[in-house]
Amino acid sequence: MPHHEAQNNLLGFRNESLLEVSRYIEKELQEHQESHFTALSPDYFHQYYSGEEVLVGEQSYIYRSYRTWLDLAHRLDCRILTPKELAHPLVKFTFIKNKSLASxxxxxxxxxxxxxxxxxxxxxxxxxxxxxxxxxxxxxxxxxxxxxxxxxxxxxxxxxxxxxxxxxxxxxxxxxxxxxxxxxxxxxxxxxxxxxxxxxxxxxxxxxxxxxxxxxxxxxxxxxxxxxxxxxxxxxxxxxxxxxxxxxxxxxxxxxxxxxxxxxxxxxxxxxxxxxxxxxxxxxxxxxxxxxxxxxxxxxxxxxxxxxxxxxxxxxxxxxxxxxxxxxxxxxxx
Ligand SMILES: C[S@@+](CC[C@H](N)C(=O)[O-])C[C@H]1O[C@@H](n2cnc3c(N)ncnc32)[C@H](O)[C@@H]1O
CATH class of the missing domain: 3.40.50.150 (Vaccinia Virus protein VP39)
Structure with a gap:
């Protein structure tokens, strides 16, 4: 489960697997139109593959690129808002459920x-x-x-x-x-x-x-x-x-x-x-x-x-x- 990030009062992911992350967001979207959470900003890490573990101070995080977050949003039928930069090394994500109108x-x-x-x-x-x-x-x-x-x-x-x-x-x-x-x-x-x-x-x-x-x-x-x-x-x-x-x-x-x-x-x-x-x-x-x-x-x-x-x-x-x-x-x- 995500951690409670004290500084911004949001739930945040650190080293949860992608399966846990996607299940959590899916559950949120069953009850709400939007899901907000924090995660590691990809901006500070280069040439990592998504899923690699990185250390920031003593805290370990799982690195995920913006492509991974976009792919996840796409698969969960969401669009994402521009991520908001928070205190190093975090960003805030907002996933918004797409309206299901006919194609x-x-x-x-x-x-x-x-x-x-x-x-x-x-x-x-x-x-x-x-x-x-x-x-x-x-x-x-x-x-x-x-x-x-x-x-x-x-x-x-x-x-x-x-x-x-x-x-x-x-x-x-x-x-x-x-x-x-x-x-x-x-x-x-x-x-x-x-x-x-x-x-x-x-x-x-x-x-x-x-x-x-x-x-x-x-x-x-x-x-x-x-x-x-x-x-x-x-x-x-x-x-x-x-x-x-x-x-x-x-x-x-x-x-x-x-x-x-x-x-x-x-x-x-x-x-x-x-x-x-x-x-x-x-x-x-x-x-x-x-x-x-x-x-x-x-x-x-x-x-x-x-x-x-x-x-x-x-x-x-x-x-x-x-x-x-x-x-x-x-x-x-x-
Ligand atoms: C999905 S659109 C693709 C248009 C364009 N090539 C593109 O990819 O954006 C299919 C096009 O084929 C035309 N079309 C479909 N059936 C047709 C038919 N039996 N005879 C002539 N044109 C047809 C449609 O009017 C439409 O302009």
């Missing part, structure tokens, strides 16, 4: 094509402001490389944030020479996309992904589809196979993104969730990604899978790896 993933729009439209909860998200998404997507773009004259097709483009990162990391003379094709059935999101990408080489197609006619489109060197193919409302594998077989140049690269998270009440929560399951379960996600990986490997692709809240599958043709992938990525700003 927008469960929302029903009267017009299903507007589920992700500009008036939806989804439109509040800025994935390019999420460090893992931003850096993993950027890595994937650098890995496949983008060059003069490329054509990029994005299935489920929404309001085109995924093109915005390409614009930001590509020299303007190269970007101006790229054809962008975005497909979505959401009219309001496409209208927003067109406000930003309005050049002749920018095409936005309001169409169901299942009935897209690739013979009417330029063939692409890069296919991107993020957060779309896994949807239960889409035959993702069919949509992908058709795009791969009919919409791409031979040797085109592929970037697919699969959500391993949920967005609720301003919080990003780790773990894909299966309908009617209380806790996250990654089985379907793993099965789905394995399908695309195997399919592409059978077509002589080298496939990498990376990521955290969004898993990115990045595939380049095996035989083109040494020359073209390395050369093509040189056009991107580093």
């Amino acid at each position: 927008f993933h469960d929302s029903h729009s009267p017009d299903p094509s507007e589920k992700y439209g500009t008036n939806s909860e989804f439109a509040r998200l800025s994935k390019l402001e999420e460090p893992d998404f931003l850096l993993d997507y950027k890595d994937a773009l650098e890995q496949v490389g983008i060059d003069n004259g490329d054509t990029i097709i994005n299935l489920g483009i929404n309001s085109a944030d995924e093109f915005k990162l390409i614009e930001r990391i590509t020299p303007s003379d190269v970007f101006n020479d790229i054809t962008l094709i975005g497909v979505d059935h959401c009219e309001s999101a496409l209208k927003k996309a067109k406000e930003h990408f309005c050049k002749e080489k920018h095409m936005f197609i309001n169409q169901d992904l299942g009935s897209l006619n690739y013979s009417e489109l330029p063939k692409a060197n890069l296919l991107i589809s993020i957060g779309t193919l896994q949807s239960s409302a889409i035959h993702g594998q069919e949509v992908f196979r058709k795009a791969f077989q009919e919409g791409l140049h031979k040797g085109a690269s592929i970037i697919l993104g699969f959500p391993n998270c949920r967005y609720m009440n301003g919080e990003l929560r780790y773990g894909a969730k299966i309908k009617n399951f209380k806790k996250p379960d990654l089985s379907l996600l793993i099965k789905d990604i394995s399908y695309y990986k195997k399919y592409l490997q059978q077509h002589k692709y080298e496939v990498f899978i990376r990521g955290k809240y969004t898993l990115f599958l990045c595939a380049t043709p095996r035989r083109a790896k040494s020359s073209s992938a390395a050369d093509r990525s040189s056009a991107l700003k580093t």
